[in-house]
Amino acid sequence: MTFFAGRGESLEGLLRKGRPLSKRRLLAALGRAKQTETSEEMLGLLKSRQLRLLLDRSLKVFGDATRRTIRLHSHLRNMQTALGILVHEGRHVLDMRAGTIPSRRKPTAGEQLLAEGRAWASELAFLARNEFQDSRRWRYLENGPREVLISIELGYGIDEVASTEFARALKDYESLFPTWRQYAL
Numbered sequence: 001m002t003f004f005a006g007r008g009e010s011l012e013g014l015l016r017k018g019r020p021l022s023k024r025r026l027l028a029a030l031g032r033a034k035q036t037e038t039s040e041e042m043l044g045l046l047k048s049r050q051l052r053l054l055l056d057r058s059l060k061v062f063g064d065a066t067r068r069t070i071r072l073h074s075h076l077r078n079m080q081t082a083l084g085i086l087v088h089e090g091r092h093v094l095d096m097r098a099g100t101i102p103s104r105r106k107p108t109a110g111e112q113l114l115a116e117g118r119a120w121a122s123e124l125a126f127l128a129r130n131e132f133q134d135s136r137r138w139r140y141l142e143n144g145p146r147e148v149l150i151s152i153e154l155g156y157g158i159d160e161v162a163s164t165e166f167a168r169a170l171k172d173y174e175s176l177f178p179t180w181r182q183y184a185l
């Protein structure tokens with residue numbers, strides 16, 4: 001697919017700061033980054049056009065996802081941050097498609113924690129694999145899974161998560177980012 005060609009630009013060039021985000025640069029950079037399981041699988045869906053990417057300036061959040069579409073905020077300026085968020089949303093897409101998390105109804109608190117934990121683990125694993133230290137989210141690598149899940153609960157305003165559901169989310173996090181200990185800063 002032509003958008004991965006990137007006109008011979010290096011990954012470093014594509015990541016250069018201060019340039020406006022474009023779909024072409026984003027996909028070219030994604031194609032050249034070191035892949036994780038999540039990013040690789042998402043890339044497959046993008047290449048086969050089962051998944052589309054849209055940049056949207058009206059988005060109230062950095063990114064969101066349905067089973068078929070990922071939208072990223074077009075004002076994101078840091079390519080490393082944008083790529084991490086893309087992988088985060090990609091995890092949501094894969095999980096919705098697999099039925100791991102619901103796609104057609106509002107998730108319960110436990111399901112929401114599980115979904116976000118899986119997405120954050122996938123995003124951080126991708127940042128770690130590529131050493132994307134310029135990402136705004138890099139500093140989350142200072143935290144182990146338990147701390148990340150607690151900050152998700154607080155940040156997303158999720159409450160009433162039963163301890164069994166927390167344990168499940170923790171297990172999933174560690175399965176998606178098994179080498180996190182290596183990257184603890």
Ligand SMILES: [Zn+2]
Pocket residue numbers: 088092115116119
């Ligand atoms: Zn998310």
